[in-house]
Amino acid sequence: MAVLRVSFTKSRRNKLAQVLWILNWVSVVMGLLLIILGAFLKMEIGKHSEVMVSQGADSIPHMLLAVGAIACGINFLGSKICHDCSDSQRFTRWRLAMLPYVVCTFFFTFCILAGALVCYTMKSSLEESLHLGLKRAMSFYKDTDTPGLCFMKKTMDELQFKFHCCGNNGFRDWFEIQWISTRYLNLNSKDVQNRLKSNIDGKYLLDAIPFSCCNYNSPRPCIQHQLTNNSAHYNYDYLTEELNHWTTGCRQALLDHYVQIMQSIGLSVLIIWLFEISVLTGVRYLQTAMENVVLQGDPECESEGWLLENNFVEKAKTNLNIIKTLRKVNQISTISGMENPNLDVRTAAYGPDNVLH
Known part of the structure; x- marks a missing residue:
């Protein structure tokens, strides 16, 4: 039906x-x-x-x-x-x-x-793609003199400005990489030398963020450096105060x-x-x-x-009957071959048209 x-x-x-x-x-x-x-x-x-x-x-x-x-x-x-x-x-x-x-x-x-x-x-x-891509881009932020990578600083700054974000997962990601090029560091400075020697990779790490992380809606001038040092800034507590930079990570x-x-x-x-x-x-x-x-x-x-000529139940029964019929045909063929083995041998040897009767 x-x-x-x-x-x-x-x-x-x-x-x-x-x-x-x-x-x-x-x-x-x-x-x-x-x-x-x-x-x-x-x-x-x-x-x-x-x-x-x-x-x-x-x-x-x-x-x-x-x-x-x-x-x-x-x-x-x-x-x-x-x-x-x-x-x-x-x-x-x-x-x-x-x-x-x-x-x-x-x-x-x-x-x-x-x-x-x-x-x-x-x-x-997509989240994994952004995580790995942003991590790579931040690591090349300082390489403004390297051909093929000199645009990464501009890319990250524009991204943080546009989406009001900072870092990969958050602003603290900038603390873990050297994002200032050695070209702009005074290597004769004792403070710089101490910072370069303070970790096994010889990187210049700071508790600081790029200017593009600054929240321009904040009434206070942006604090970019020494974010975790309360004594470095007047009336400042980084643990309790609402920081004047973007806190959302760019990945999110x-x-x-x-x-x-x-x-x-x-x-x-x-x-x-x-x-x-x-x-x-x-x-x-x-x-x-x-x-x-x-x-x-x-x-x-x-x-x-109509949409379907037969409903699913009828179609399944029809297919099942076809399968049963095919099985019966195969069984009859097998039994017939067993009852006439000489006929099968002669047919295999001489072909169906040349069997001697």
């Missing part, structure tokens, strides 16, 4: 074909929207690619671009098919192609759904930025998927209804359309 059977008159079939023609063109526009979303996400990721390590996040825009391009092609073909299906004679040109088209479109809709789900599941890999700030974008894109792709499913459902009804018109041979007749 067919699943979700619906009766269609000629007028209803024509109206369904016209509506589906329009909806397929709307789907073409949605495919273009997917391409635009993919290009936008690619540009957003490219803006901060210097502070990211490739962990698969750049695969999402490529997926959206590919899915959008395929959606445009499939729905353009679907609009042509639906336009011709309003006439039974023109339908015969697409009759053999419609079922493969429906099947391919069905599996393609799952690609759209996968694209939506990926946008919601990339948070962990960037992660929130990208997660918000991806969730918005994921919601848009999910809506497009639901729309594509509805269009595909209509095309399936149109295909089965027109098939029945051709079988009856009367273009003016009333025909039935």
